[in-house]
Amino acid sequence: MELPKELKYTADHEWVKLDGGRVWVGITDYAQDALGDIVFVGLPKVGDTCSAGSSIAEVESTKSVSDIYAPVSGEVVSVNEALLENPEILNSDPYDGGWICEISVTDLSAVDALLDSDAYQALIA
Amino acid sequence: MATSANFKRPGGGVAASIPLMGRAEEPTIFDLSVAKRRASSLRSSGVDQVDPRTVLPATMLRDEPPALPEVSERDLVGHFTRLSARQYSVDLGAYPLGSCTMKYNPKFADAVAAMPGISQVHPHTPVSFAQGWLEIMVTLESWICEITGMAAATLQPAAGAAGELTGLLIMAHYHQRHGGRRSKVIIPDSAHGTNPASVTLAGYEAVTVPSNDRGLVDLEQLDKVLGEDVAGMMLTNPNTLGLFEEEIAEITARVHAVGGLMYYDGANLNAILGVSRPGDMGFDIVHSNLHKTFATPHGGGGPGAGPVAVSERLREFLPGPRATLIDDEDGVRYVWKTPEFSIGRVHGFYGNAVVLARALAYMMYHGGPGLADVARYAVLNANWLRAQIAQHYEIAFPQLCMHEFVASAAQLKKRYGVRALDIAKGMIEEGFHSPTVYFPLVVDEALMMEPTETESPQTLRALADALMRLAEAATSSDGQEWLHNAPSTTPVGRVDEALAARKPRLTFDQASNRPV
Numbered sequence: 001m002e003l004p005k006e007l008k009y010t011a012d013h014e015w016v017k018l019d020g021g022r023v024w025v026g027i028t029d030y031a032q033d034a035l036g037d038i039v040f041v042g043l044p045k046v047g048d049t050c051s052a053g054s055s056i057a058e059v060e061s062t063k064s065v066s067d068i069y070a071p072v073s074g075e076v077v078s079v080n081e082a083l084l085e086n087p088e089i090l091n092s093d094p095y096d097g098g099w100i101c102e103i104s105v106t107d108l109s110a111v112d113a114l115l116d117s118d119a120y121q122a123l124i125a
Numbered sequence: 126m127a128t129s130a131n132f133k134r135p136g137g138g139v140a141a142s143i144p145l146m147g148r149a150e151e152p153t154i155f156d157l158s159v160a161k162r163r164a165s166s167l168r169s170s171g172v173d174q175v176d177p178r179t180v181l182p183a184t185m186l187r188d189e190p191p192a193l194p195e196v197s198e199r200d201l202v203g204h205f206t207r208l209s210a211r212q213y214s215v216d217l218g219a220y221p222l223g224s225c226t227m228k229y230n231p232k233f234a235d236a237v238a239a240m241p242g243i244s245q246v247h248p249h250t251p252v253s254f255a256q257g258w259l260e261i262m263v264t265l266e267s268w269i270c271e272i273t274g275m276a277a278a279t280l281q282p283a284a285g286a287a288g289e290l291t292g293l294l295i296m297a298h299y300h301q302r303h304g305g306r307r308s309k310v311i312i313p314d315s316a317h318g319t320n321p322a323s324v325t326l327a328g329y330e331a332v333t334v335p336s337n338d339r340g341l342v343d344l345e346q347l348d349k350v351l352g353e354d355v356a357g358m359m360l361t362n363p364n365t366l367g368l369f370e371e372e373i374a375e376i377t378a379r380v381h382a383v384g385g386l387m388y389y390d391g392a393n394l395n396a397i398l399g400v401s402r403p404g405d406m407g408f409d410i411v412h413s414n415l416h417k418t419f420a421t422p423h424g425g426g427g428p429g430a431g432p433v434a435v436s437e438r439l440r441e442f443l444p445g446p447r448a449t450l451i452d453d454e455d456g457v458r459y460v461w462k463t464p465e466f467s468i469g470r471v472h473g474f475y476g477n478a479v480v481l482a483r484a485l486a487y488m489m490y491h492g493g494p495g496l497a498d499v500a501r502y503a504v505l506n507a508n509w510l511r512a513q514i515a516q517h518y519e520i521a522f523p524q525l526c527m528h529e530f531v532a533s534a535a536q537l538k539k540r541y542g543v544r545a546l547d548i549a550k551g552m553i554e555e556g557f558h559s560p561t562v563y564f565p566l567v568v569d570e571a572l573m574m575e576p577t578e579t580e581s582p583q584t585l586r587a588l589a590d591a592l593m594r595l596a597e598a599a600t601s602s603d604g605q606e607w608l609h610n611a612p613s614t615t616p617v618g619r620v621d622e623a624l625a626a627r628k629p630r631l632t633f634d635q636a637s638n639r640p641v
Binding site: 036040064085 | 626
């Protein structure tokens, strides 16, 4: 199970990559494996505001439909439209091509408070 | 668009069973079309024919006739009979599809429903000529109320989810009339997927309460979400893990204490028939799935019936009209009456009437003690099967289950790469319908089994043996390969479910996603 060191993680299996005042958000390798073949992704709209823990997207697999939660509060500044046509990218490339959205973060210290890769590893062990 | 002019093939059917043996595809009904072929000829009714163009407005007329398949009766019957013979069905064998209650439905109920006095009555028949039908409805309502412990019921809702929406709209009207501005409905994390969907459709916010380590509602977590903004709570008991909510009286008391109503999802009513009653547990609204619990073959898209029964304080909010027995100066008779604060109609006419007749036939055939036996055998069979396979599959929650239980293939996946899906497909190879997989979501690699009361000890033994053989097959590399490719002896083998969901091909002539 791949867990890049430079990313932050949530207990709901999202990953977060800090990039200036913004974060990229996606789901972890563990999450895509547990969900199975992903067949549909519902994306937020650019300009949506979100508060940490609120649902911002949904991912449908052959097993289930799951909410994706905002790891931090902020505003959605871009979304990965490639997932609409090819949701399977979430399975094949969860940490790069499978990013879901980019959020302009209200409070950067909230990112620090997320799990690091070791803490997330311990959670899913 | 599907037009017969598009066909490259000559059309027409070949009356042979080759597709049954998997040696050819069964053509679509459009492939069988030959211009001007007909499966029936209408005799003259003696009524003059009228050209539609002389009586309908131009905007409602088609430019050309619809592109319907033109087939002979021979090809039509051959086509659908071959398709039906390629299917598995409840009449064919055991169907342990958890949560769905796919019991064998006795044929006497079909015979009752087919009686001309029941099946041939037009819904516009004047009420004085349909007294028998109204009596059926009033009698069925009294049986439903007795079974659920409720005061009154509507028979209109078309099936379970329609019943959920009806019940939630009753909840909303009740709170509106009592001045409460409430926005939330609480749902446990093991709930049926339809529950949050119905809550959202009714205009409420669905709030999830987690289960505890015994698979039951966590009372401490429940307290955290309870408040004056809670309209009610939806619960299935036994829950979707097949477990009886032992603290149900405490749960209903706490929800009532904040002014909320309790909604009982009757999907699992088969487990408690004649033994315990939602009304006695403190529920205010109960839907029952007549098609699941009371003898209507289902699973093919309907029709079902999802009557909603309510406690006394909600009686006047029920949909109308309802069949009612009255006694006034014109005598004793059945009439249609609409409750004072009715939420309105939720179905055309009076619901899916023939399903109602079938359910009443089943209830009266069994009687009260017989219905209690249905529940007891359903629970006994599930527990027997659970105990038999416990050595080969982890059982998510080890306490006694009700009418169904959830096993897990998590260890098989971890050790041998064999998933719940592979075991489910293997069951087809073993001659049975697959169990439900990957539900409820709180169990990893879930295999949810509900053998129902209708299967014999011999069939249960065979089911257990099949499940054990599959678990053993998972331990060898040959077995793993076989499981990954199962089923391999059926006319249609392993299909690509992910591709079907990602790029659905919804009409026979859709260009994209055709095999090249």
